[in-house]
Amino acid sequence: MHALSTFLLCALPLTAFAGQSHRGARYYYERKLHGTRSSSGSTCTKPPSTNSTYKLADLYQGSNFFEGWNFFTGSDPTHGNVEFVSQKDAQSQGLAVVNSDNTTVIGVDDKSTVPKGGNRNSVRISSKKSYSSGLFIADFGAMPAGCGIWPAWWSAGPNWPTSGEVDVVEGINNQKNNQYTLHSGSSNGTCTLDKNATEDFTSNVLGTQCQSSNGDDSGCGFSDPDPTSFGQGFNNVSGGVYAHLWNNEGIKMWHFARSKIPSDITAKKPNPTSWPTPAAAWSSKTCDISNHFFDHALTIDTTVCGDWAGDAYASSGCPGTCSDLVADPKNFVDAKWKINYIAVYQ
Ligand SMILES: *[C@@H]1O[C@H](CO)[C@@H](O)[C@H](O)[C@H]1NC(C)=O
Ligand SMILES: *[C@@H]1O[C@H](CO)[C@@H](O)[C@H](O)[C@H]1NC(C)=O
Ligand SMILES: *[C@@H]1O[C@H](CO)[C@@H](O)[C@H](O)[C@H]1NC(C)=O
Numbered sequence: 443m444h445a446l447s448t449f450l451l452c453a454l455p456l457t458a459f460a461g462q463s464h465r466g467a468r469y470y471y472e473r474k475l476h477g478t479r480s481s482s483g484s485t486c487t488k489p490p491s492t493n494s495t496y497k498l499a500d501l502y503q504g505s506n507f508f509e510g511w512n513f514f515t516g517s518d519p520t521h522g523n524v525e526f527v528s529q530k531d532a533q534s535q536g537l538a539v540v541n542s543d544n545t546t547v548i549g550v551d552d553k554s555t556v557p558k559g560g561n562r563n564s565v566r567i568s569s570k571k572s573y574s575s576g577l578f579i580a581d582f583g584a585m586p587a588g589c590g591i592w593p594a595w596w597s598a599g600p601n602w603p604t605s606g607e608v609d610v611v612e613g614i615n616n617q618k619n620n621q622y623t624l625h626s627g628s629s630n631g632t633c634t635l636d637k638n639a640t641e642d643f644t645s646n647v648l649g650t651q652c653q654s655s656n657g658d659d660s661g662c663g664f665s666d667p668d669p670t671s672f673g674q675g676f677n678n679v680s681g682g683v684y685a686h687l688w689n690n691e692g693i694k695m696w697h698f699a700r701s702k703i704p705s706d707i708t709a710k711k712p713n714p715t716s717w718p719t720p721a722a723a724w725s726s727k728t729c730d731i732s733n734h735f736f737d738h739a740l741t742i743d744t745t746v747c748g749d750w751a752g753d754a755y756a757s758s759g760c761p762g763t764c765s766d767l768v769a770d771p772k773n774f775v776d777a778k779w780k781i782n783y784i785a786v787y788q
C-alpha cells in the first residue's frame with residue numbers, strides 16, 4: 443500500500459516553447475552573463491529513493507548558516523547601484539538574518555531613502571569552501587523580485603573566465619523565466635552547448651558558445667519556459683528547489699516548484715536518476731567540463747540596475763528609470779532571498 447501507491451505518478455514535463463532571445467550575463471570580475479531555463483514541469487510524487495549514492499558533504503542552514511560564507515564588500519563588478527556591506531553591517535541593518543524557523547534571509551535595504559542614481563545597501567556572499575563537482579540543492583522560499591532587481595545564485599572560480607562560471611538562477615527586472623548559463627575560458631578547447639540534444643533538457647536554448655570574455659560574455663545558456671522558475675512567479679508558489687549536478691559527464695540543472703519537489707530531495711537522499719528531464723544540460727561531449735569548471739565558490743547576491751538590469755530597464759516595461767527607482771525603499775520590499783537550506787552532496 444505504501445510505496446506502490448505513490449510510485450508511478452510522474453507526469454511528463456510539458457515542453458512549452460517561449461522563443462525568446464537571450465541576453466544578459468553574470469559577471470564575475472568584470473563581466474555579466476545571462477541564461478534562462480524552465481522548470482521541469484512534471485508532477486511527481488515518488489517515494490524517497492533508497493538508491494541515492496550521494497553523501498551529504500555540506501549543509502548550510504539555520505543558526506550556523508553564515509559561518510560558511512564570506513561577505514563580499516568590494517564595489518559591484520557588474521556596476522549596480524549597490525553597496526555590498528560587511529557581515530557586521532548586514533546583520534545590524536537586518537539585511538542578513540537567521541530566523542527562528544531556520545530560514546536565512548538576505549537582501550536589499552528596504553528602509554532607507556537614497557539619492558536618485560545612488561547606491562542602496564545589499565548583500566553578496568560566497569562560500570568559504572570551493573567545489574569542482576558535486577550535487578547542489580538550493581531550497582529557496584523566495585527570491586528577490588521586481589523592477590531594477592538582478593538576483594543570482596551562481597558559482598565561479600579564480601581568473602574569470604579560465605575556471606568558468608555556472609549560473610543556476612539569474613534574471614532581471616520583471617522577467618518571468620529563469621536563465622541557466624555557463625561561461626568558460628578558452629584554454630582547454632572549445633566549450634559549447636549542443637542544442638541538438640533536445641531530449642536532454644526542457645528549456646529553450648539562448649546561446650551555444652560558452653567561451654566568454656570581457657565584452658563578449660553571453661555564454662551558453664537556456665531560458666526556462668516555466669513562469670514559476672523566476673521572480674514573482676517563483677515567489678507566488680512559495681519558491682522551490684534548484685538542483686544541479688556537476689561531474690565529468692556534464693552539468694545538469696533542475697527546477698522544482700515547491701509542490702513538485704521529489705521526496706528523495708526532501709529526505710536528503712537525492713537520486714537524480716529518478717528525476718524528470720533537467721531544465722538545462724551541457725554534456726562533456728561538447729565541453730570538457732572538468733578542465734573548464736573548477737575551484738568554484740558558491741555565490742548568492744542581489745544587485746540593482748547595473749550592466750544588465752539597468753541596460754535592459756528601458757525595454758522591460760518597468761516604470762520611469764532605474765536610477766529613479768533606486769531612490770525609493772518601497773521598491774525593495776520584495777528584494778530578498780529566503781533560503782531554507784543549501785546542501786552539497788558528493
Ligand atoms: C533501486 O535500485 C533497484 C535496482 O536497480 C531498483 O530495482 C529499485 O526500483 C530502485 N529503487 C528506487 C526507489 O529507485
Ligand atoms: C535547523 O537547522 C539545523 C542545522 O542544519 C538542523 O539540524 C535542524 O534540524 C533544523 N531545524 C529545523 C526545525 O528545521
Ligand atoms: C587546461 O588549461 C590550463 C590553463 O591553461 C592548463 O594548465 C591545463 O594543462 C589544461 N588542461 C588540459 C587538459 O589541457
Ligand SMILES: *[C@@H]1O[C@H](CO)[C@@H](O)[C@H](O)[C@H]1NC(C)=O
Nearest residue numbers: 634635636637638639727728
Ligand atoms: C546539430 O545539427 C546540425 C544540423 O544537422 C549540425 O550541422 C551540427 O553539427 C549539430 N551540432 C552538434 C553539436 O552535433
Ligand SMILES: *[C@@H]1O[C@H](CO)[C@@H](O)[C@H](O)[C@H]1NC(C)=O
Nearest residue numbers: 618669673674675676677678
Ligand atoms: C503572483 O500573484 C499575484 C497575486 O495573486 C498576481 O497578481 C501576479 O500576477 C502573480 N505573478 C506571477 C508572475 O505569477
